[in-house]
Amino acid sequence: MDRTARHSETRYGNRPTMKDVAARAGVGLKTVSRVVNSEPGVTPDTERRVQEAIDALGFRRNDSARVLRKGRTASIGLVLEDLADPFYGPLSRAVEEVARAHGALLINGSSAEDPEREQELVLALCARRVDGLIVIPAGDDHRYLEPEIKAGIATVFVDRPAGHVDVDMVLSDSFGGAREGVAHLIAHGHRRIGFIGDQPRIHTATERLRGYHAAMRDAGITVEDGWVSLGSTDPERVRAAAEEMLSGPEPVTALFAGNNRVTVTAVRVIAERERPVALVGFDDIELADLLGITVISQDAAAVGRTAAEHLFRRLDGADHAPARVELATTLIPRGSGELPPA
């Protein structure tokens, strides 16, 4: 056995190629290609012979080679924060459905909220030459994407805006949603309202905080020290922040939770207390109806679908200026946000 043969044996476990099929069927290489791609110009008889050879050898076209030749990978990349987060599951699924409808596969990765990892992932996807990219950014500077975008990789940012680079974006109305939620608490008689949110580095976190401040200002309420806590959504920290706000001589009577993870922890803390505490959370949660949690809901699936449709419109040739879509949120009253101050 010579070296060449041994080498090829270790590749793809020795998969048959079109050349092998052609040899077995006694036809030319291109004829096999035609059969595999259902191109016209092949006699039924020849086609049958080729098909038999394909089945006998277990041939499957190598899309890597095809991609190289054709220049399109029929795949799109999705970089999000954490696939295990209940908000991103439906979003990802919606993107996948749209991709499937366009015959594309989905490659995804989680940045774990780490800007460096986000960049690493995005660039790996670009190296794979995905046709398009949907990014839920962790970082706030995306200039590293410039050469890629210039080179033609369609890109849509989701949930949070891109930094220093002009691309399509699909966002939820974080400011308006939070403002409405806090106003809802105020309307039910609360004046001492705490806000617990994600890290200030994250755009949605600061937008929601801005909504909180706007609602408070609208009602003529001065936000006191200690009513606002921004930081990681780690349960320990959120728990500490919530307990801090709910203790002391003048505790808050209501909490606004900046996202689903915060809400979950807040519910736990409140459940342990005797005195009832009102709560409105940003993002809906499974079973929130049973627990009677009032939320500001953003439709994750709609966000994903909208973003993916934008992306494919770009891939189909749309070349208008980058657009910014903002999706409305919905207040869903379920009880926890309608409790009066204790």
Added chain:
Amino acid sequence: MDRTARHSETRYGNRPTMKDVAARAGVGLKTVSRVVNSEPGVTPDTERRVQEAIDALGFRRNDSARVLRKGRTASIGLVLEDLADPFYGPLSRAVEEVARAHGALLINGSSAEDPEREQELVLALCARRVDGLIVIPAGDDHRYLEPEIKAGIATVFVDRPAGHVDVDMVLSDSFGGAREGVAHLIAHGHRRIGFIGDQPRIHTATERLRGYHAAMRDAGITVEDGWVSLGSTDPERVRAAAEEMLSGPEPVTALFAGNNRVTVTAVRVIAERERPVALVGFDDIELADLLGITVISQDAAAVGRTAAEHLFRRLDGADHAPARVELATTLIPRGSGELPPA
């Protein structure tokens, strides 16, 4: 402008190649390749020139071409039922983490519980020449995978066994878990216990039903007509089944829910009733602790991690006979399963 040029312009939006970088830096093609891959044998001075050309042109290596040459794609495929399902999010994330540790990207797809779509997805991934495949099967005949496996695509089945093909599997102990859950209800005094599960086509569904029957038989209880319902997990159907079992002259006093979606609907139905009904569900659910739902928990992340580690061990050369791993489940008592019969 001649035709060749126009053609190349539409590919990848005219990305620069190593050849372009080489021309600009005034070096040979292979030298660029060496720099890009940090191979030894390049003078610092040459390396600097090449690097400058790379930055100036915005070059990024085309991994499609690389893959074709090297024979490894450094990507693995994951086919599951529905990415939006809270059980699969963490599973998928765990697989991704392991893949990342091995420098591989994750391509995933949802079969939507449709065997045909599963096959279509799996074969598309094989055509991409993923190095390995993790499949949560929807169908029960996987002979279509034989040529692929023979050709060297490492494969691990998860959650449900493969049909007619000999591969590695990572399963949860559905039978044992269900048996334990039902026995738990019996230990708390129940004798009239209903079982609501997924479609009988699905292996875990029948295994759990088998566990139910085993527990009942162990306790000397005869299962009556109407206590068992298998079918889609569509909320409407589950609701109808649950209401049927809870009505009539001799209703069941406890329910065993075959999976997380069934549990959610069962909780809703039970919440609407006056008479308390005991409940144990298979699969843990977020916030189940707050709702006091007793569950049989299988650790989705552990399942995903185990499967991915198996896969990469195969990719690293392990060639023992296909193994079947069964992970234990845990009963978590939280109240709903400890209610006495009404």
Added chain:
DNA sequence: CATCCTGTTGACAACGTTGTCCAGGGCCTA
């Protein structure tokens, strides 16, 4: 000064597919 060695560099083929183009055979028409 001839020789050898080492370290850097580039020419070339190959990976498996598809696009282009040409050859040959059969059929129709004049």
Added chain:
DNA sequence: TAGGCCCTGGACAACGTTGTCAACAGGATG
């Protein structure tokens, strides 16, 4: 029957990268 056309099929180059190998320069050694 010659000429033209259509239909089928195949040879060949190209996609962008990496592995192999040979060339070359410069220094050390005899």
